[in-house]
Amino acid sequence: MSGVRQGWLVAKRELRERSRSRAFLASLVIMVAAVVAAIALPGLIDGSGGSRDVGLTGVTPAALGDAIAAQGQAVGTEIDVRDYDTLVGAEQAVRNGSVDVLVVDADRLEWQGRADEQLEAIVTAAIQISAVQGRADAAGMSAGDLDALLAPVAVDSVELGHVAGRSPDDETAAFIMTVVLFMTIATYGAMVLSGVVEEKSSRVVEVLLSRIPARSLLAGKITGIGLLGLGQVAVTALAALVAATTISDVDLPAVRGSVLLWAVVWFVLGYALYATVFGALGSLASRPEDAQSVAGPVSVVLVLVYFVSFAAIGSPDTTWARVIAWLPITAPIAMPTRIAMGAAAWPEPVLAAALTAATIAGLVVVGGRVYAAAVLHDGPTLTLRDTWQRARPSHPARHLDGSRPAGIADSSTVGDDGSDGTSVARTGRGKTVAVALVAALGLAALTVALSGDVIVGVAVGTATYAVIDRISTAWGGPNEPSAPGPPAERGTEPTTTHNT
Amino acid sequence: MNASLAFTAATKSFGALRALDACTFTAEPGRITGFLGPNGAGKTTAMRAVFGLVELDGGAVTWNGRAITVDDRARFGYMPEERGLYPRMRVRDQLVYLGSLCTRSTSAVGRAVDDWLGRFDLTSRADDRLDALSHGNQQRVQLIAALVNEPELIVLDEPFSGLDPLAVTNMSELLSEVAGAGATVLFSSHQLDLVEHVCEDVVVIDHGRIVLAGDLEELRASVPDRFVDIAYRGVGPDWTAVPDAELVDAADGRARLRMTRDVDVAHIAASVDQAADVVAFTYQPPTLSELFRRAVQP
Numbered sequence: 001m002s003g004v005r006q007g008w009l010v011a012k013r014e015l016r017e018r019s020r021s022r023a024f025l026a027s028l029v030i031m032v033a034a035v036v037a038a039i040a041l042p043g044l045i046d047g048s049g050g051s052r053d054v055g056l057t058g059v060t061p062a063a064l065g066d067a068i069a070a071q072g073q074a075v076g077t078e079i080d081v082r083d084y085d086t087l088v089g090a091e092q093a094v095r096n097g098s099v100d101v102l103v104v105d106a107d108r109l110e111w112q113g114r115a116d117e118q119l120e121a122i123v124t125a126a127i128q129i130s131a132v133q134g135r136a137d138a139a140g141m142s143a144g145d146l147d148a149l150l151a152p153v154a155v156d157s158v159e160l161g162h163v164a165g166r167s168p169d170d171e172t173a174a175f176i177m178t179v180v181l182f183m184t185i186a187t188y189g190a191m192v193l194s195g196v197v198e199e200k201s202s203r204v205v206e207v208l209l210s211r212i213p214a215r216s217l218l219a220g221k222i223t224g225i226g227l228l229g230l231g232q233v234a235v236t237a238l239a240a241l242v243a244a245t246t247i248s249d250v251d252l253p254a255v256r257g258s259v260l261l262w263a264v265v266w267f268v269l270g271y272a273l274y275a276t277v278f279g280a281l282g283s284l285a286s287r288p289e290d291a292q293s294v295a296g297p298v299s300v301v302l303v304l305v306y307f308v309s310f311a312a313i314g315s316p317d318t319t320w321a322r323v324i325a326w327l328p329i330t331a332p333i334a335m336p337t338r339i340a341m342g343a344a345a346w347p348e349p350v351l352a353a354a355l356t357a358a359t360i361a362g363l364v365v366v367g368g369r370v371y372a373a374a375v376l377h378d379g380p381t382l383t384l385r386d387t388w389q390r391a392r393p394s395h396p397a398r399h400l401d402g403s404r405p406a407g408i409a410d411s412s413t414v415g416d417d418g419s420d421g422t423s424v425a426r427t428g429r430g431k432t433v434a435v436a437l438v439a440a441l442g443l444a445a446l447t448v449a450l451s452g453d454v455i456v457g458v459a460v461g462t463a464t465y466a467v468i469d470r471i472s473t474a475w476g477g478p479n480e481p482s483a484p485g486p487p488a489e490r491g492t493e494p495t496t497t498h499n500t
Numbered sequence: 501m502n503a504s505l506a507f508t509a510a511t512k513s514f515g516a517l518r519a520l521d522a523c524t525f526t527a528e529p530g531r532i533t534g535f536l537g538p539n540g541a542g543k544t545t546a547m548r549a550v551f552g553l554v555e556l557d558g559g560a561v562t563w564n565g566r567a568i569t570v571d572d573r574a575r576f577g578y579m580p581e582e583r584g585l586y587p588r589m590r591v592r593d594q595l596v597y598l599g600s601l602c603t604r605s606t607s608a609v610g611r612a613v614d615d616w617l618g619r620f621d622l623t624s625r626a627d628d629r630l631d632a633l634s635h636g637n638q639q640r641v642q643l644i645a646a647l648v649n650e651p652e653l654i655v656l657d658e659p660f661s662g663l664d665p666l667a668v669t670n671m672s673e674l675l676s677e678v679a680g681a682g683a684t685v686l687f688s689s690h691q692l693d694l695v696e697h698v699c700e701d702v703v704v705i706d707h708g709r710i711v712l713a714g715d716l717e718e719l720r721a722s723v724p725d726r727f728v729d730i731a732y733r734g735v736g737p738d739w740t741a742v743p744d745a746e747l748v749d750a751a752d753g754r755a756r757l758r759m760t761r762d763v764d765v766a767h768i769a770a771s772v773d774q775a776a777d778v779v780a781f782t783y784q785p786p787t788l789s790e791l792f793r794r795a796v797q798p
Contacts (some may be wrong), residue, residue: 006601009597009600013597016516017593159721198586199586202584202585203580203582204584204585204586206548206580206582206584207578207580207584207585207598207646208554208598209551209552210551210552210578210580211574211578212601213570348685376553450626
């Protein structure tokens with residue numbers, strides 16, 4: 001019975017139990033749909049390559065229809081021209097959307113809503129040309145000379161974006177990648193946290209640890225939940241790749257196989273880093289309500305990482321953008337977006353990944369020791385310092401029988417003084433909402449400023465708020481009733497029953 | 501010291517508190533050993549030491565004369581005092597999971613789980629979440645979790661705590677059955693009178709020290725004190741007048757006398773019969789509680 005096999009059993013349980021939940025399936029579907037929509041919709045809405053419909057009515061030069069089509073072709077837009085007998089019928093066609101713009105008497109354009117500037121330019125140019133043709137005919141110029149004179153010149157329009165080789169659409173794709181990475185790392189990290197706290201508070205951990213070593217339990221839990229997250233990220237990345245390659249109008253260098261593969265690798269690294277920290281911190285909390293107070297700082301760090309990675313997308317050549325792509329704390333979100341923006345030179349991602357992996361290895365040792373020392377403790381929530389002292393071989397004191405070595409009692413945090421956990425949880429909740437709102441508004445504003453796209457900004461802000469809210473719910477958690485057991489008799493004076 | 505659980509000078513301190521103080525005792529296969537003592541005496545700490553949940557400061561816990569390994573623990577069963585399982589996991593899945601942590605054959609675990617669920621009338625609840633079950637049924641699931649790997653050693657921390665009289669009987673029958681099949685059974689209790697008839701061997705611990713250990717009937721017989729319990733009708737006489745006996749306790753229609761084992765019981769019986777309308781008369785060695793009091797009061 002090896003620890004590895006047992007760890008795998010733990011991982012399988014996590015996979016099975018969690019993949020069964022409707023919440024997981026719903027989040028998977030939503031994320032895939034959102035990413036595919038984000039890639040496909042701009043192409044469909046923008047219509048820079050799509051076909052447009054122009055209606056003609058009233059007194060119109062005979063060549064106007066052809067002129068409009070020719071002008072459209074010159075800028076790569078296919079245009080269908082339709083003639084309408086009556087103004088009423090033509091306007092009805094505009095109102096119901098079957099015609100994008102109506103040309104009335106060759107001197108008025110009618111739109112359903114705001115004028116499409118590109119189409120307006122095409123149609124206006126065509127009207128000018130057909131008017132010139134009319135006047136040239138009157139002046140006796142031959143048709144061939146005139147055509148040669150008026151032949152449209154093809155003009156290319158290029159969006160440079162912030163980075164060479166990447167367009168604003170690529171930046172949007174990188175934004176979305178940041179959101180997806182942050183969401184999955186935060187969500188699955190929080191699952192590890194709540195899972196550890198659930199096992200500790202329901203006391204099942206004592207049954208488990210009587211059969212398997214603590215490190216197998218923690219490693220198995222992190223692996224199982226991580227595989228689930230990897231599945232979600234891989235499916236999302238695959239959907240993004242399929243959407244980007246099958247929709248012919250989309251040309252996004254940021255959404256390519258190699259870039260997405262790196263994103264998956266960085267998810268694994270980022271998740272492993274944060275899940276180890278979350279797992280170790282979760283073992284300090286005695287009750288689900290305390291999870292937030294022990295892991296809160298990490299969540300703040302994670303949100304900040306998200307924030308700066310976001311800001312770095314638009315300016316990947318600044319010094320600070322390079323630094324955060326190397327720091328193991330920020331790299332899991334900052335480096336993949338840097339790769340997506342084509343700003344990372346070849347050895348950079350590999351070296352940063354190695355650095356992060358080394359950090360993870362160190363955290364596993366430290367976190368595993370904290371976990372093993374704290375997870376069986378059944379007093380109030382511990383502090384890291386106490387736990388570390390208890391984990392040291394020279395201080396093996398694990399006061400499992402409810403007796404506390406002096407000093408630990410004094411420095412324990414929430415719940416030690418019997419203050420009600422609900423008020424703690426409530427103020428924590430209020431704080432979370434405030435933090436989430438500020439972060440969401442800040443990110444939304446930043447996104448709008450950088451991408452110039454209000455819809456993406458709103459989406460990013462909403463997603464930010466939703467994620468922070470979701471994490472805080474996972475931590476605060478529904479107050480899980482602990483499994484059966486007699487009321488705790490710990491701490492009572494030693495008495496024997498002598499009822500003869 | 502074969503096929504048994506042995507504590508040898510096991511010592512453990514939590515700060516200034518000495519939870520285990522050079523504890524030495526054994527639990528033998530095929531027998532039910534009661535590990536008894538007041539709350540806070542060190543029972544839970546000792547039991548956790550068997551499973552490596554507590555690291556001893558000194559001394560050792562051995563199984564079959566050797567240090568206990570992870571493989572050994574795969575053949576142990578443990579029901580902690582703080583009961584706990586996954587509240588939201590289905591009953592059968594949960595038991596199969598806990599069982600498979602100990603053994604390689606999932607199908608054998610599945611069969612064992614189904615057998616136990618059937619025995620406790622829980623087959624119909626196999627696919628329910630644990631928290632949908634009543635408190636009593638959750639306790640049964642917890643017990644199955646400790647027994648599902650057919651353990652050679654089963655350690656139960658306060659298994660009788662919170663049980664009604666019928667459940668106490670069922671539990672003690674179950675323990676007898678498990679021990680009868682050859683397993684070593686060690687259970688703890690702070691309610692000495694409740695479990696007096698369950699244990700064959702007892703280990704009594706107080707303030708971390710073992711104060712009494714051995715075959716319960718031997719221990720009771722070896723003490724010089726004997727007791728006579730009398731139930732009678734009508735007006736009670738002056739029981740202090742019975743020769744060679746000392747009145748310990750008297751209530752309506754009942755009296756308890758103490759004497760040494762040298763005193764002729766027939767003689768006592770005759771004088772008691774003369775003094776009152778006797779309904780019941782029993783002569784026996786001290787109860788477990790009295791043994792305990794003798795042991796802790798020097």
